[in-house]
Amino acid sequence: MKIKIRDYELTGRKKLAHGKGTRWCKRCGAFDGLICSYDLMLCRKCFREVAFSLGFRKYE
């Protein structure tokens, strides 16, 4: 999976206090579908992939 760098220092992006662009997936850099609970900071996609290794069980 391609990882997009979102770090402010590396990209030179302007720091925003609110809104889109302030939080991103630690794993792939996606802005959409972020899961911030449990301090995960991962998107839904990555969460699904890492959830099992983190000890989360599927509850469908």
Ligand SMILES: [Zn+2]
């Ligand atoms: Zn992701």
